[in-house]
Amino acid sequence: MTSLITTPFTAESTAEEVVDGIDLAGRRVVVTGGASGIGIETARALAGAGAEVTLAVRNLEAGERTAEDITATTGSKQVLVAPLDLADQASVASFVASWDGPLHILVNNAGLMASPEMRTPEGWEMQFATNHLGHFALATGLHGALAAGGGARIVSVSSSGHLRSPVVFSDIHFRQRAYDPWAAYGQSIHFRQRAYDPWAAYGQSKTANVLFAVEATKRWADDGITANALMPGGIRTNLQRYVTDAELDRMRAQAGGGGPAWKTPEQGAATSVLVATSPLLDGVGGRYFEDCNEAGPNQPGTRRGVAAYALDPDAAERLWQVSVQTLA
Numbered sequence: 001m002t003s004l005i006t007t008p009f010t011a012e013s014t015a016e017e018v019v020d021g022i023d024l025a026g027r028r029v030v031v032t033g034g035a036s037g038i039g040i041e042t043a044r045a046l047a048g049a050g051a052e053v054t055l056a057v058r059n060l061e062a063g064e065r066t067a068e069d070i071t072a073t074t075g076s077k078q079v080l081v082a083p084l085d086l087a088d089q090a091s092v093a094s095f096v097a098s099w100d101g102p103l104h105i106l107v108n109n110a111g112l113m114a115s116p117e118m119r120t121p122e123g124w125e126m127q128f129a130t131n132h133l134g135h136f137a138l139a140t141g142l143h144g145a146l147a148a149g150g151g152a153r154i155v156s157v158s159s160s161g162h163l164r165s166p167v168v169f170s171d172i173h174f175r176q177r178a179y180d181p182w183a184a185y186g187q188s189i190h191f192r193q194r195a196y197d198p199w200a201a202y203g204q205s206k207t208a209n210v211l212f213a214v215e216a217t218k219r220w221a222d223d224g225i226t227a228n229a230l231m232p233g234g235i236r237t238n239l240q241r242y243v244t245d246a247e248l249d250r251m252r253a254q255a256g257g258g259g260p261a262w263k264t265p266e267q268g269a270a271t272s273v274l275v276a277t278s279p280l281l282d283g284v285g286g287r288y289f290e291d292c293n294e295a296g297p298n299q300p301g302t303r304r305g306v307a308a309y310a311l312d313p314d315a316a317e318r319l320w321q322v323s324v325q326t327l328a
């Protein structure tokens with residue numbers, strides 16, 4: 001049993017504090033969803049440390065605005081914007097085709113949470129397609145660039161939401177699942193229907209983000225590439241657009257643990273930046289971090305730590321194969 005990685009940083013640490021003293025000059029970074037929420041602060045901290053940062057976004061106007069803001073606050077002229085819609089495989093392929101040269105840090109940050117049932121043109125469930133499949137296609141497409149980076153890192157932004165569901169291989173795309181809509185309120189009346197559960201879909205996609213880090217490290221460590229997953233904390237961003245305030249309050253109350261009830265975006269970006277840059281993680285991969293430290297196993301009844309099913313090497317390998325087949 002390897003020991004957990006601990007750092008001097010905490011839930012209150014900011015992205016800027018975490019990267020303080022680290023020189024990223026000559027390093028090239030991609031941040032997906034870099035024009036909103038914690039993606040902005042992740043990009044800002046990495047640009048401030050000297051990296052060239054590409055904001056991979058579907059809203060180019062927001063991307064340009066964010067790039068200007070980051071340049072104004074950090075002085076970095078190396079903030080670029082490129083189109084990327086993770087739910088559109090042609091868009092991912094075009095991003096990959098236009099990438100030239102090495103890539104040192106890929107931050108798979110973009111995400112969609114608890115949306116109503118939506119599907120891609122292929123019929124794939126939208127949260128799985130965006131949060132996992134799009135990032136899977138992006139990372140595998142950029143594998144050569146990452147290998148050329150020498151010691152490249154992939155940052156897989158997951159969530160404690162992964163505790164809501166493993167990857168359900170028998171029905172990833174919610175074509176047959178039944179669920180009890182009252183169970184979430186502790187009032188199960190055993191009324192089951194074939195329906196879509198937005199939180200189970202989010203949980204499944206976020207488990208996939210952890211499993212991806214496990215298998216990518218196993219497959220690519222010999223190319224110098226490591227991948228780790230993380231929970232950024234709870235941060236008020238556009239992510240909660242599909243969730244009511246009452247539901248959010250209930251979830252925060254259940255979350256438990258230390259630290260502020262809500263993190264600022266600068267604090268929310270800290271664990272991503274730590275996983276992307278900390279020398280303490282040199283050569284380390286396939287692990288799950290929260291509040292700037294490696295997390296231990298989830299204890300039943302809590303919303304902290306990592307589920308055993310999210311680190312399961314067999315599930316990680318199976319997900320990789322299923323993802324390749326799905327995208328073929």
Ligand SMILES: NC(=O)c1ccc[n+]([C@@H]2O[C@H](COP(=O)([O-])OP(=O)(O)OC[C@H]3O[C@@H](n4cnc5c(N)ncnc54)[C@H](OP(=O)(O)O)[C@@H]3O)[C@@H](O)[C@H]2O)c1
Nearest residue numbers: 033036037038085086087109110111159234235237238239
């Ligand atoms: N905030 C939290 O409390 C929290 C907690 C746990 C985990 N996380 C994770 O942290 C990550 C960042 O979340 P956030 O809070 O910063 O949310 P956010 O402000 O909503 O940012 C998410 C980003 O993802 C982008 N995105 C969504 N669908 C996309 C697609 N199909 N193609 C390309 N980009 C797409 C969004 O683009 P648009 O602006 O165009 O929609 C946005 O830029 C997510 O992976 C989330 O699951 C957040």
